[in-house]
Amino acid sequence: xxxxxxxxxxxxxxxxxxxxxxxxxxxxxxxxxxxxxxxxxxxxxxxxxxxxxxxxxxxxxxxxxxxxxxxxxxxxxxxxxxxxxxxxxxxxxxxxxxxxxxxxxxxxxxxxxxxxxxxxxxxxxxxxxxxxxxxxxxxxxxxxxxxxxxxxxxxxxxxxxxxxxxxxxxxxxxxxxxxxxxxxxxxxxxxxxxxxxxxxxxxxxxxxxxxxxxxxxxxxxxxxxxxxxxxxxxxxxxxxxxxxxxxxxxxxxxxxxxxxxxxxxxxxxxxxxxxxxxxxxxxxxxxxxxxxxxxxxxxxxxxxxxxxxxxxxxxxxxxxxxxxxxxxxxxxxxxxxxxxxxxxxxxxx
Numbered sequence: 001x002x003x004x005x006x007x008x009x010x011x012x013x014x015x016x017x018x019x020x021x022x023x024x025x026x027x028x029x030x031x032x033x034x035x036x037x038x039x040x041x042x043x044x045x046x047x048x049x050x051x052x053x054x055x056x057x058x059x060x061x062x063x064x065x066x067x068x069x070x071x072x073x074x075x076x077x078x079x080x081x082x083x084x085x086x087x088x089x090x091x092x093x094x095x096x097x098x099x100x101x102x103x104x105x106x107x108x109x110x111x112x113x114x115x116x117x118x119x120x121x122x123x124x125x126x127x128x129x130x131x132x133x134x135x136x137x138x139x140x141x142x143x144x145x146x147x148x149x150x151x152x153x154x155x156x157x158x159x160x161x162x163x164x165x166x167x168x169x170x171x172x173x174x175x176x177x178x179x180x181x182x183x184x185x186x187x188x189x190x191x192x193x194x195x196x197x198x199x200x201x202x203x204x205x206x207x208x209x210x211x212x213x214x215x216x217x218x219x220x221x222x223x224x225x226x227x228x229x230x231x232x233x234x235x236x237x238x239x240x241x242x243x244x245x246x247x248x249x250x251x252x253x254x255x256x257x258x259x260x261x262x263x264x265x266x267x268x269x270x271x272x273x274x275x276x277x278x279x280x281x282x283x284x285x286x287x288x289x290x291x292x293x294x295x296x297x298x299x300x301x302x303x304x305x306x307x308x309x310x311x312x313x314x315x316x317x318x319x320x321x322x323x324x325x326x327x328x329x330x331x332x333x334x335x336x337x338x339x340x341x342x343x344x345x346x347x348x349x
Contacts, residue, residue, distance in 0.1 A: 049296065052311055053264070053337045059309055062295040073287045077269035077279040079307060079321035088303030093330035099143045103151075107142070110155065110181055116142050118151040122190045128197040129153065129186060130346045132339065133178065135165050135207030136231070137332060144335035150343035155182060157210075165203075165210025172219030179222070198346050200225035200262075204332055208232055216248045224346075225262040226252050227338050230331045232265055232281040236274070246281060250288050256315035257289060262345055264338045266318045268327050269307075282317055286310060293317060302330035314345075 048058035068075035085092045107114040123129040131153050134141045138156045145154050155178065159165060169175050179196045186194035199222045201211045208231035215223055226249070234245040249265075256263035265285070267278035276284075286293060293308040300306055300320075304327070308319030320331065 049294070049309060051298075051309070053316060053341045057298065057300075059296045059298045059306065062297045062307070065295040072292070073283045074280060075283070077267075077271045077277050077323070079269040079305075080271070080323045082322045082324035082327055083303040085326070088326070088330075091302050093302045093326045093333070096139060097143055099146050101142070101146055104142070104146060107138075107156075108185070110185075112159070113155050113157045113178070114138060115182060115185065116145070116154040116156065118153075121151060121153065121186075123186055123192075123194040127187075127190075127193045127195045129194060130198040130200075130342075131155065131179070131182060131196050132200045132202055132342070133157070134202040134204075135168075135210045137204045137207070140329075140332045141202075141204070141335060144332060145339050147336045148339040148343065150339050152339070152343060153182060153186070157207075165207050166213040169210050169214035169217070172217040175214055175217060175220065196222060198222065198224040198349075200227060200342055202227040202229075202335070202338075203231055204229040205231045205328065212245070212248050215252050223261075225264075225342055226256075227264045227335070227342075229266050229334060230268045230270075230278050230328055232267065232278050232285070233272075234276045234281055234284075236276040236280070242276060242284075246285060250285055253285055253315050254289055257291075257313040259313040262314040262342065264316045264318075264334075264341075266320065266331050266334050268320050268322050268331060270323045270328060279319060282319065286317060293319060301333040301336075304330050304333070 048060055051057060051059055068078065091097075103119055105117050105119055107116050109115075132145070133155045135157050136159070138158050141156055142154060145152065157165070157168065168178075179199065183194050183196055201214050201223055202225075203211045208228050211226055211228065214220055215226060228249075232246070232249065234242040236242065252261060253263050253265075255261040265282050267282045269277075269279060271277050271279075283293070291310060291312060293310040296306055296309040298306040303322075305321040306318060307321050308317070310317040318334070320327065322330070
């Protein structure tokens, strides 16, 4: 485990920094093209695919799409195009979006973190409550929790460019310190002892290294869910380091496929020059478990185009077109459906 954490610290920080330069800095982001390439005409699909996370929006199979040449697992991302804001219905995904936050209190500072609580939130009669810890992102993540309709506590942590998330969770004591602090806050508010029951580790972009560190701990049994929004990376040229960095996620994915946990992974079609893309890493994870995604088509929020779908048990992987900064930001909107599914999962258990 120490070897895995060392690799997370070294390669994860390098990947996060490179990803920031490539995608998040405006001058480093590729320019969107005028429009998406036309979708090849084909006979209407005989059946659609039901999305367990968004059952009201069926998915259309795209089995007419030619398979990638060579090894599909190592194939670089296709779909190297993006939509302009006007083509997204006037939405700029990286800009602040309006949301009715009256059902939530003002964020409560907790050191370098912020705690977002629904108004009048209280643990159950036995003191139990469920919790989402999200790394890298604040306002848009809170927005999506609100839009999900779930009344769950959310702790967000966002660090600077030269800081890494792995050290925050490099021991079970550090993880427990975050959880214990929230338990104390809710205990004081409710007037009785509060205990975190289930925890979801959620991350966008560079935050994935903190999730890897957290689920690598032996004392991580509280972590019932892992959510990675366009942020699963590893070194491309060093196979041993590639596999070591993804090992904690492969193990967790196996549990999710067996319904022992919940996992959601999304990837864009951004193709970083110096490390493996989220597409390549997601393909490796699925192939290691003996799975393969299905080519599909569905128009999603903020101009996202769903192009790959996989579901087995409670393991969910979604691949999207788009190689621009806006496509990276737009994926945060996926948290709406994921958090709704989490709330329903926890209510049923």
